Amino acid sequence: GAGVSQSPSNKVTEKGKDVELRCDPISGHTALYWYRQRLGQGLEFLIYFQGNSAPDKSGLPSDRFSAERTGESVSTLTIQRTQQEDSAVYLCASSFLTANTEAFFGQGTRLTVV
């Protein structure tokens, strides 16, 4: 596609339920990133993929969070047993591996845990 696509755009879930957030990167972009942004705050790094591998998972807040990427394309971020503090916008970005290239962001998934 022309840009990074994230789905759903909005998700309301009950505390304790599992959620899956999807990211479709720009075709050909080997690098893929997930960030979390709480209301009015900056970006919190979650995980980085290079191809289908995740060399940096250091930002995942707890073992309730996991992510995978397949076919060097679609990525899914899964949050198990959601808590209210998980409420945030989850942003996905993709880029070429070349360091002088910019990342392109999706519109984000707004997750609300009630």
Added chain:
Amino acid sequence: AQSVAQPEDQVNVAEGNPLTVKCTYSVSGNPYLFWYVQYPNRGLQFLLKYITGDNLVKGSYGFEAEFNKSQTSFHLKKPSALVSDSALYFCAVRDSGVNQFYFGTGTSLTVIP
């Protein structure tokens, strides 16, 4: 370690006045520097980047940024602010040896009519 600092959480400027949003960085290798803008309820949009060459970089919407190696800074500027420039601005650095992006904490710009 790579890092980016945006020392101002909030910048207010009158419409028509010049604006500056500050950014300093720390990186071990060659710095690749980026500015992004985020409008309410939107993702981040790329504005401009510094790779090499001319220290003054021009980007989208009339924005420009000045790279200063000795001060390790990459301040975003615009000669004449518009109300529509009001948004959240993020500076980022990408190390040539690591494919990770390091973002600053963001600066909220308000342009007052």
